[in-house]
Amino acid sequence: MVFAGQVAADRPDGGAPGPESATERIRVRYNGDDYSAEPIAKGAAYEIFSTEPGAGFLRNPRPGARKPYRRFVPAVEINVIEGRAPIPAEQPLSAPLSRNLSWSAVHALSQSRRNVDDELVARIRLSAKIFRGTRMVKVLSGRQLAGHLHGWLPQGFCYREFDVAHLRTPAELSVLRSDGDDGRADPVVFALRWRAIDPSDYQAPFAADFGGLVRMAPGDRLGSPVLGTGFAPSGQHVIPEFVTANLADLPLTAFAELVAYTDDGTEVVLYRYLPEQRAWGRMFGPQWRGLFAAVPGIAPEQEYFVIPPAPTRLMGRHHGAEYEAIADPPGEFRVLAKTRAARYAVESLSRRTPYLGWRRAPCTVVRDEGDWLRVRLVRPDIESITRLGAGCIERGIYEAWAPRAETAGYREVDIEYDLRNPAA
Known part of the structure; x- marks a missing residue:
């Protein structure tokens, strides 16, 4: 990827220039064409803008935008040719591409159960690493969203935001659904987003460890089959997937989010986790209440959803005493306390399951x-x-x-x- 410094005159989306627009302008080259762009998900992907419709482009919902079409693309597929682009915190999936191993061949290897013991597939898959603070994503149905508002924790199959940030519509995100309706085209889909506390909390779902899931018959499972290669089933994308260690619950990190994605690619932050209150706090305005038509038992005007204590929790030690703890990765770990004066930094931290x-x-x-x-x-x-x-x-x-x-x-x-x- 190329990073160069250059200034622009107007907003990338074609709207009116603002006081900071000179420092925000970015131009990228994608598939041989140049576009104005904005980074999303801390540089994991880019939103590119166009005056003309094209394959993969969506309507730009910004009022008054002079560039009425947009598309979301992975950062690894574009070159930044103007502007200061953020350097992504995560490492992209890497493969030893050559004349004998094209990217389409890597995709084919990732999708075949015959390759579950292939050393090359495993090496490619393990190049996708999780670090402390890596942003993780789990795609949810309306029923699952309601479950998390009432106390469900991160569990099971999940993904690095870095690998899926360019998937923004319900149709695109359907490949990541785990509720058994992965082929359904809903007008809205939801997601849980949190930050990893430690790489040990996650595993690659290889057949050697999860052979029972790989062999599970369609009538005994929900969602897409587990391939055993460590990649999500997809006819188009190469997406490394993870599972929580031993399929166990993980404690919520501070300021985890529940978000919605609409059919025009808009992301709406619905709720943010407030650890001291053990509650989800509402973040969206009344114009988004219609998103809850498919969410059972949830009143969108409710401000807080207090969640009950769970068997899995974080424990920390401070001056020799043990306390329940809060994780705000990558660098802040403290005692769970409602008063600021008692939020001591912990000297050690563990997940108790x-x-x-x-x-x-x-x-x-x-x-x-x-x-x-x-x-x-x-x-x-x-x-x-x-x-x-x-x-x-x-x-x-x-x-x-x-x-x-x-x-x-x-x-x-x-x-x-x-x-x-x-x-x-």
């Missing part, structure tokens, strides 16, 4: 209702889900209610994070 065994299957605990526990399979396969009578909640996630008296080996496992390592 309860595990147990039920009917010879290892599980995590996602809800504790006294005599009954809601458990989730760590390594789902057809035999274990049949033995437990587990249901598929979403792609890769199988849960059941277990009588506490029938379970064994209940224990809380602390996954320690190395806060001294800033490169984690």
Whole structure:
């Protein structure tokens, strides 16, 4: 990618120039043509503008825009030829391209289950890394959005925002849905966005570790099949996917967001997580209430959604005492406290997750209702889900209610994070 410094006279979207427009102007070259552009998702992708319609371009919804068409493209596919562009924080997926290995060949390798043990596929997939502070995304249906507003945590299949920031419409994002309606063209789709605390919280869904999901029959799963190559099924894109470690819940990070994407590519921040209040705070105005037509049981005018404590939580130590903690990665980790004076920085941090065994299957605990526990399979396969009578909640996630008296080996496992390592 080329970075050059040059100034512009008007706004990239064709609107009226503002006082800061001289420092905002960026021009990029994409597919041999030059466009004015704006970076999105901290430079992971670009919104490019055109006066003429073209393949892949959408209507620009900005009032009075002189360039009425726009398109979203990955940063790795464009060259910045004018202006100061942000340097993306993440590393792009890399492959040893040559005359014998084109990008279309890499796509074919990523989509074939015959390549689940291929060393080249694994090497390409593992070039997509997560660091402390990496922005993660999980695409949601209306039902899943309602679940997160009532306390669901990040779980299961997810993606680096860097790899999917150019997918902005419900049709484009449908390939990432996990609710079983990945082929449905809704006018709006939702997403959860948060920041990674540590790479150890995520795994690549290779067949060697998740063979049960790879072999799962269509009637026993929701969403797209799990290929076992570590890539999402897609006829067009090469998207590295991740799963939360052991398919367990992860604690929400400070200021996580629930967002909506409309059919013109507009992103609307709906709610932001307020960790001291343990609540989602509403961020959108009344003009967006129509987005909630497909969200069951949610009143869009409600300002706060207080969520209950979950079995999985962050724990930190301060001066030898243990407290529940808040993560604001990449650099801030502190005691959970409502008063500012008590928000001490923690000296150590860990994710505490309860595990147990039920009917010879290892599980995590996602809800504790006294005599009954809601458990989730760590390594789902057809035999274990049949033995437990587990249901598929979403792609890769199988849960059941277990009588506490029938379970064994209940224990809380602390996954320690190395806060001294800033490169984690």
